[in-house]
Amino acid sequence: MAWFETWFDTPYYHILYKDRDFAEAENFITLLISNLNIPKDSKIIDLACGKGRHSVFLNKMGYEVLGLDLSPQSIEHNKQFENSDLKFEVHDMRAEIFPELSVEKADAVLNLFTSFGYFEDENDDRKVFQSISNILKDDGYFVLDFLNAKWVENTLIKEDQTTKEGIDFTIKKKIEDQHVIKDIFFKDQGKDYHFFEKVKLHTLEEINSYALEFGFERVQIFGDYHLNEFNLESSPRCINVFKKKSHD
CATH class of the missing domain: 2.60.40 (Immunoglobulin-like)
Incomplete structure (x- = not known):
């Protein structure tokens, strides 16, 4: 099994990272959603949702949310939060979301807090972009919150x-x-x-090449969770905002 299939499914992973700043995370999500101006009742997919805290927060903000994660234990934990507009499923982000999970297409897909770059084969990275492109509506947003390799x-x-x-x-x-x-x-x-x-230090150019290949246009890059401008030398994050090009 790959490292992420075992480590993320152990209790020790959650113990080690138990003190993550969730107030900062919720503030970031609030700023991000406001910036993108996503209407209430839109469908958002939280891809690699972990224990679901951000999915729950998005749902409380008024969105229909599907949280997906590879860890069966995390998804089992998350089931307690489900309601008519909040669902959780075990899912490998390399696999097609639509139509395998019989879900409608989404207005936005969020991949937050370095939940990319785990795969040895770059074709697996492509599969992630392909599956997201397939599940997004035209003009929908894909947010890839990644680390800044240079930083x-x-x-x-x-x-x-x-x-x-x-x-x-x-x-x-x-x-x-x-x-x-x-x-x-x-x-x-x-x-x-x-x-x-083990996370691959993808460059801005590499990430953008995947995006272009699968019909995305990068419309913004933020350098931190306060949505400050990206600086290659000093920004801790590389928060890519992509828009799926329409087929008009």
Whole structure:
């Protein structure tokens, strides 16, 4: 199994990242939706939704939301939040969403908080763009919130320690073959564990080439969660806003 199929489905992943700033995330989503001017009752797909917090928030904002994630445990957890306008399904983002899940086409697809760049084969990256293009309505938005490769290279901390819920995590980072690799070591109940995360440092040009191939036009790039202008050297994020070209 690929690293993301195992690591994201363990309880330790959620323990390590339990202190993520959800207030910042909700503020970002509020700013983003306002900027895109997406009408209430529009259909939004939260692709790689994790434990569903952002899907739930979008639904409370008045949108019909489908949260999709590869982790069965996360989706099982999310089912408790479902209502008539909020649904969750196990789904691999490389696979077609429509018509396999029998869902209507979406007004927007959001892929947030570095949920891309996991695949070794660039054809798998293409499949993600293809499936999103197929599920989006013409003139619909695709937001790809990715890391800024240059900023990662400039700010990399090679080793760090943190303690969460009594577990001491040692995290080592390196850049190798255009990937940032995070090795995660810890011990729990007398057993040693080692997981890793590996994300390809896609450039702006690479991401845009996939977008163009599948009928998208990049209309905005933001450099952080406050929607400030993107700067290649200093922006921590590379938040791409694509619009699907209409076939008129």
